[in-house]
Amino acid sequence: AQSVSQHNHHVILSEAASLELGCNYSYGGTVNLFWYVQYPGQHLQLLLKYFSGDPLVKGIKGFEAEFIKSKFSFNLRKPSVQWSDTAEYFCAVTAIYNQGGKLIFGQGTELSVKP
Amino acid sequence: ETGVTQSPTHLIKTRGQQVTLRCSSQSGHNTVSWYQQALGQGPQFIFQYYREEENGRGNFPPRFSGLQFPNYSSELNVNALELDDSALYLCASSDSKGQTYEQYFGPGTRLTVT
Numbered sequence: 001a002q003s004v005s006q007h008n009h010h011v012i013l014s015e016a017a018s019l020e021l022g023c024n025y026s027y028g029g030t031v032n033l034f035w036y037v038q039y040p041g042q043h044l045q046l047l048l049k050y051f052s053g054d055p056l057v058k059g060i061k062g063f064e065a066e067f068i069k070s071k072f073s074f075n076l077r078k079p080s081v082q083w084s085d086t087a088e089y090f091c092a093v094t095a096i097y098n099q100g101g102k103l104i105f106g107q108g109t110e111l112s113v114k115p
Numbered sequence: 116e117t118g119v120t121q122s123p124t125h126l127i128k129t130r131g132q133q134v135t136l137r138c139s140s141q142s143g144h145n146t147v148s149w150y151q152q153a154l155g156q157g158p159q160f161i162f163q164y165y166r167e168e169e170n171g172r173g174n175f176p177p178r179f180s181g182l183q184f185p186n187y188s189s190e191l192n193v194n195a196l197e198l199d200d201s202a203l204y205l206c207a208s209s210d211s212k213g214q215t216y217e218q219y220f221g222p223g224t225r226l227t228v229t
Contacts, residue, residue, distance in 0.1 A: 004157075034217065036220075042222075043205075043220050043221060043222040043223060044158070044205065044207075044220035045220075046217050046219075049217055090157050090158070092157075101146075101148075101163065101170075101171065101209075102148065102160035102163060102171055102173060103148070103150075103158070103160060103207075103218060104160070105150075105157030105158050105159070106157050107155075107156055107157050108155075108156070108157050
């Protein structure tokens with residue numbers, strides 16, 4: 001069965017620190033990959049997505065992610081976090097040939113950035 | 116462009132009751148997916164509707180059912196509510212069957228079952 005695993009449940013960083021959130025997925029076929037963010041009191045928003053092509057994708061607010069097919073990974077990075085990045089981050093995958101095109105989410109990583 | 120909207124925002128129901136949650140898709144989108152997000156967990160796929168027909172279902176019992184209307188809005192119905200149904204219910208819309216396109220999420224409906 002397809003699954004998504006996020007390595008860290010809660011990450012605490014100081015402002016200006018670098019961020020890397022791990023994400024691994026389990027699926028043998030072609031996948032589309034996403035990172036969503038949920039700011040406190042707000043709805044899920046798309047940070048970035050990978051469909052094909054350059055495995056290094058850039059998203060909003062200075063975030064980027066690298067797709068490494070051999071490692072089934074799609075880690076999220078940001079060189080310098082800000083207090084406003086405090087939120088919950090979800091990695092998700094959808095299989096291109098999966099009936100219904102459902103998103104499979106990881107359990108989420110809560111990021112707390114200290115000012 | 117109007118985003119995805121959901122109603123109501125919050126709802127409290129008693130075990131055994133039935134509930135209907137509503138979702139209006141983003142303008143131009145013909146596909147609606149529903150997800151359940153329990154506290155501290157990632158969203159879990161319930162089902163998807165494409166042009167008024169169910170187009171995929173997750174591991175949820177038949178008491179979870181849905182509808183999509185000609186204007187692509189959608190309802191999620193849950194019968195015989197159980198305590199474990201307490202969660203945030205998210206609706207997401209997209210402009211295809213959702214296989215390769217991003218899904219846009221609404222703010223969710225917080226359901227509490229007592």
